[in-house]
Amino acid sequence: DTGVSQDPRHKITKRGQNVTFRCDPISEHNRLYWYRQTLGQGPEFLTYFQNEAQLEKSRLLSDRFSAERPKGSFSTLEIQRTEQGDSAMYLCASSLKQGANVYEQYFGPGTRLTVT
Amino acid sequence: LAKTTQPISMDSYEGQEVNITCSHNNIATNDYITWYQQFPSQGPRFIIQGYKTKVTNEVASLFIPADRKSSTLSLPRVSLSDTAVYYCLVVPTDSWGKLQFGAGTQVVVTP
Numbered sequence: 712d713t714g715v716s717q718d719p720r721h722k723i724t725k726r727g728q729n730v731t732f733r734c735d736p737i738s739e740h741n742r743l744y745w746y747r748q749t750l751g752q753g754p755e756f757l758t759y760f761q762n763e764a765q766l767e768k769s770r771l772l773s774d775r776f777s778a779e780r781p782k783g784s785f786s787t788l789e790i791q792r793t794e795q796g797d798s799a800m801y802l803c804a805s806s807l808k809q810g811a812n813v814y815e816q817y818f819g820p821g822t823r824l825t826v827t
Numbered sequence: 828l829a830k831t832t833q834p835i836s837m838d839s840y841e842g843q844e845v846n847i848t849c850s851h852n853n854i855a856t857n858d859y860i861t862w863y864q865q866f867p868s869q870g871p872r873f874i875i876q877g878y879k880t881k882v883t884n885e886v887a888s889l890f891i892p893a894d895r896k897s898s899t900l901s902l903p904r905v906s907l908s909d910t911a912v913y914y915c916l917v918v919p920t921d922s923w924g925k926l927q928f929g930a931g932t933q934v935v936v937t938p
Contacts, residue, residue: 713870746928753914753928754871802870813920815861818870 713737715819717803723825724793731789732822736805743786744816745778746802754802760786761808793826800824831915836933845902847932849915852896860891860898863914865931871914875900902934910936 714737724730736743742761746754757776758768762783771777775793780786790797800823804816832850839845851860859878863871875882877889877898888901902909912931919926 713872715870751930753931755928756926804870813918815873815876816871818872821868821870823868 713817713819715803715805715817717801717819717822719822720820721823721825723827725827726793726795728793729789729791730793730824731787732801732803732824733785733787734803734805734819735785736803737817738784740805740807740817741783742806742808742813742816743780744804744806745786745788746804747772748800748802748821757788790824793824795826798824798826830927831917831929833913833915833929833932835930836935838935838937839905841906841936841938842904845905845909845934845936846899847902847913847915847934848897848899849929850897851915851917854895854917855919857920858917859920860889860895861916861918862887862889862898862900863916863928865912865914874913876918905934905936907936907938910934 716735718733744759745757748754756770758771758778760780763780775791778788800821802818802821804818806816807814861876862874864874865871875884875887875889877891879891882889890899912933914928914931
């Protein structure tokens with residue numbers, strides 16, 4: 712257990728439905744990251760936050776994907792109008808940034824999404 | 828994107844040293860190198876991180892030559908529990924939009 716939790720761990724949904732995933736980072740970490748991982752591939756960076764500010768979102772896969780971190784603590788990742796190609800593991804990670812130093816990312820267990 | 832190249836797989840026996848080399852030819856001045864380990868159905872776990880020369884911790888060593896275009900993760904005396912996928916990651920501290928994991932190296936340790 713890294714201290715990063717994700718909920719739910721598994722989600723099965725029908726094509727066209729919206730889904731939302733939650734990530735609770737390590738409490739003192741100011742950075743939070745979202746990744747997607749498909750079978751046999753490395754994690755694919757999607758977006759990240761520093762506190763409540765979303766500093767990079769150009770890598771979100773489409774406008775159906777959005778993320779929030781409203782109070783700089785937990786974060787949500789929403790996928791609207793899901794497609795079968797969205798089936799994957801969605802990983803959240805957190806880290807601490809102090810000054811110019813960015814420390815290692817701690818990953819959660821992931822949410823496995825299956826779109827039928 | 829900060830692209831990396833690693834071997835797809837490596838096999839080893841228990842007790843041997845495993846060295847995985849990662850190529851990152853387009854590494855930028857402010858980038859640093861991080862290695863992660865991942866078991867099936869789990870998130871990646873941080874192993875080691877470095878900028879240049881050699882870094883050692885309780886589980887691994889990281890060797891980075893002067894030109895920084897490659898790095899080598901060294902796992903001493905592996906055990907069966909070290910069977911996992913290992914990822915080399917170039918971390919672009921000034922532009923996280925360039926962050927990219929490769930496909931990783933599947934290490935299989937047998938008795």
